[in-house]
Structures are given as structure tokens and as C-alpha cells.
Amino acid sequence: MTTEHFHVKVDHLPDCGRCGARTFLMARYPHSWDNRAGEAVNGYRETALCPICHYDQPEAHELLIRLQNSPDAGAEVIASCAGLVAAWIEAERQRQVDPVALERELAAWHAGEL
Ligand SMILES: [Zn+2]
Numbered sequence: 001m002t003t004e005h006f007h008v009k010v011d012h013l014p015d016c017g018r019c020g021a022r023t024f025l026m027a028r029y030p031h032s033w034d035n036r037a038g039e040a041v042n043g044y045r046e047t048a049l050c051p052i053c054h055y056d057q058p059e060a061h062e063l064l065i066r067l068q069n070s071p072d073a074g075a076e077v078i079a080s081c082a083g084l085v086a087a088w089i090e091a092e093r094q095r096q097v098d099p100v101a102l103e104r105e106l107a108a109w110h111a112g113e114l
Pocket of ligand 1: 016017018019020021050051052053054
């Protein structure tokens with residue numbers, strides 16, 4: 001069994017890249033994928049937890065509620081919901097880009113609908 005680490009940042013957070021909302025935390029975690037030659041590439045990925053974009057994601061929902069109820073969300077709050085943070089990060093790691101959805105969004109963007 002390998003031990004994987006992730007890092008969570010709660011200050012100097014970027015606004016959400018999708019909707020511009022203030023994000024609650026930023027997670028950095030190991031991420032690997034296969035390149036065109038089929039070789040595994042290991043790297044890191046960062047995801048900011050957004051109260052709007054992640055609201056409907058089941059793994060993020062309770063975490064968002066906890067953080068929304070703690071306006072000064074700091075390291076102590078994050079530590080107190082470490083299990084929720086870990087569950088959300090795991091869900092993010094498993095999330096793959098849906099090529100059909102991507103194509104649909106791209107077409108909508110080209111059509112000026114986004
Ligand atoms: Zn957002």
C-alpha cells in the first residue's frame with residue numbers, strides 16, 4: 001500500500017476559475033494519467049473548493065456547509081473535518097473529464113451560448 005499525501009491551503013486562495021466566487025480551500029494532490037504513448041505520467045493537480053460549482057457534488061456538500069458555518073475557516077476547522085476533506089479530494093481525483101460533456105460545452109462556447 002502506498003501512502004499518498006495531499007496539501008490543503010486556506011489562505012491566499014484564488015477565486016473560482018469557473019464562476020469567480022470566493023473559494024473555501026485549495027487542495028493539491030497526486031494525480032496520474034496516461035499520455036498518448038500509453039505511459040503513466042505522475043504529477044500533481046490543484047482544485048479549489050467553490051461554494052457554487054461544488055454545491056451539487058455529494059462529496060463536497062457537507063464540507064461546504066461546515067465551512068460556510070465557520071466564516072473564519074482556518075487550519076483548526078479544516079483539521080476538524082479532515083475526513084470530509086479527504087473524501088472530497090478522493091472524489092476529485094476519481095473525476096475524469098467527460099469527453100461528451102466537454103465537446104458539448106465547447107460547441108456551446110463556439111455558438112456564444114456560454
Ligand atoms: Zn465556482
